[in-house]
Amino acid sequence: MEKKLLSDLKIKNAKIKEKNYQLGDQNGLYLLVKANGSKLWQVRYVSPLTKKRNILSIGKYPEISLSQARLARDKYKKEIANRIDPLETKRIAKQKFIRDTKGLCDNLIDEWLEKEALNTKAITHKSKSRILNKDVRPYLKNMHIKDVSTEHVIDIIEKKQTVAPEIASRLFMYLDNLFRYAVLKKYCDRNILADVRKKDIVKTRVAKHMPKITDINILKTLVNQIYNYEGNHNIKNALKLVLHIPLRAENLCHLKWSHLDLDKKILTIPRENMKLNNINLDDFTLPLTNEVINILKEQKSMQCYYFNKNNYVFLGRDNNKAINKESPNKALYKMNFNNERKGNKIRLHGFRGTFRSLIDTLDTKGKFSFEVKERALDHHAKNLVVRAYNHKANYQEQMIELMNFWSDFICGLREGSYY
Template identity: 50%
Template sequence: MGKNNQLQDIQVKQAKPTKETYYLFDGLGLYLEVTPNNAKIWKFRYTYNGKRKKTSFQSYPKVSLKQARKKRDNYNELLFDGIDPIEYYKEQKELKQIEDTSSFKNIFTQWLEMEKSKSGLAQYQWKKTRIENDILPFIGNKKIKDIKIQDVTNVLIEKNKTAPVTASKLFGYLKSIYSYAKTKGYIEINLLSDINKTHIISSSQVISYPKITEKENLKDLVNSIYNYQGFYSVKNALKLVLHLPLRAGNLCNLQWSNIDFDNKLLIISRDEMKVKDKNFDDFRMPLTDEVINILNEQKSYTGYQKFIFLGTNNRTPINVESPNKALKIMGFDDEVNGRKITLHGFRGTFRSLIDTLDIDSNFSFETKERALDHHEKSKVVRAYTHKSDYINQLIPLMNFWSDYILSLKN
């Protein structure tokens, strides 16, 4: 179409609506569609691989005649190169969306949402807390494609110095996040696939958590916890774990739905426990009178919200590190003198002392182990014992232990 036949700005501006939609053509596939409701929409039509196609360049005056022509020319250049412009710009838009959401933090959030359906609540919360505390401060705001191997390994090497088991778990989580990112098109290569974990993380060893076993130190611990003046959820969580040796994640994430007050039972779904073997029943523990008292006291603070030990925001549970910080504040961070303990160490205190205190062997080895949700490693033995119900044996054991703890109070 010659220049004399091209649209003029004044024509576009003064185009009036009629009863029927009509078109003003500019040439090379570009035209203006004028509708009865006075909408003026730029359209572009072309042929690709023998098929007629059309697309919109938005409306006038948002897109001027000059801008519409520039878009048309860009589209025609792509056609000249054998590229379908509609598909090309669709791909570019998708790539931009990926680019805009490709920070490690955003990808971690997507991955974590996917993990929620595969992990128990305690495990999910642990993953979330550890990555938020140990990884995001260092690489969270970087685009994942810009993160170098050294950025990741440096974080893991530092963590390995103080917590090799945690560092090993973080490596696994990061590898999974990178695999997810590759699947979603954020990256083309999973950096961690080329890293030998043993080159940066110490071999996993059985960790002996600090525990208190000397009677006078334990007595001080019991009284310090019962007299603690800090946050009520932290205090009552520590009181509870004195009597009920739960794992840290299970303790902090307890929900009221886990408590059967009528039958004085704690019931935690098997998929929330460390041992997730579906052949095992849900974890069940009898609740002593003192445990019921602690729960009722906590209920007076929080009511029947979802979580028992609510955090300061009154929505989510306390962080597993909060009780550990409280223990340090109370002075139980002295390992040399046997006065160091962490939340997980209460299980060790229970298991060590229950053997010492049970001088008449009233409680079987299996019952003591079930109190900690420990199971026989032998598959043959497990085949015969995995459905055994130890509740009747656990009731006197937990009453015995709870009475001993209370006997240490001043």
């Protein structure tokens, strides 16, 4: 008996049942009537490539009519006869669409930055995002990564080279990693920077140490100018603090009250927030001297009038974000500590160099070991074996003596009683 074909009337009269069921047509075409009331055209076929049974969805009824569904079935049957698998064709087309969409530089930058955020410190990721958004995105925004040429990249880097060589160097590294990721995700076939030497585009920078003050008379002037500074109290107290404890600029400016225990007189910065964020190393700790406690209490009293949701010790203009590290640097510039030839130029990071140099000069009796001085700066042995033995060593008592010695020296300069 010949099988009856489907009709529009039969489809319209198809009732909803508790379970999905099928209304068959011919040559593999059928209508799947779902328990939720929707109706979907599907075709059964045997793949010419794998010889396995497949089901291909054509679309929903009534958006796709009966006659349209039959035409689609016939089209797919012809493809199958020519050894073309419709599902494989759809899969390839979908992948191409995804690659073409995600491979757009605007989307790729977002995707890569999202991935990088998982393995990068927040402050570093913020800087990376800012550089890419400012110096790359505007130029490559509407391009697909596969269409970006070496000339495009060189042009971006050379423009930055003239005004900010350090940023240009980072740009090369970021773009190289961006292309590596794009190749991995199959958004493009090759990394166009793989055969380009960085030094052929980015001029080699001569290594230059941060300026520091090692003349005690100049340091005395600096100490008194900082303590008598009449500008913003956040800037003043940040500079006062860094005179006594040699923190990196990033750690100083992003210091939080949660890092401080004023009762136990200890500073603890989580390891992931430090420059060396090796998980095998303990959190960075530093004893707080009496003068440091006084500075922090004064700073705390200045914050009692407003809500500090981010818990930062030193606040920027809007009282929620951390102070910008350039703010104390500008204050030092205005104090005229800017002549490197005369030995009086210093910026935030230079206070660490001042501490390390003068501790060696002042410690005439060799009271403080090399390891203790280095630990105060969070410097660790590069040799992995030495580091493995040293990282558990407890220098707390020696550190207390060292920091009190240095803080007393700084206070002595202020009071005029040391020299």
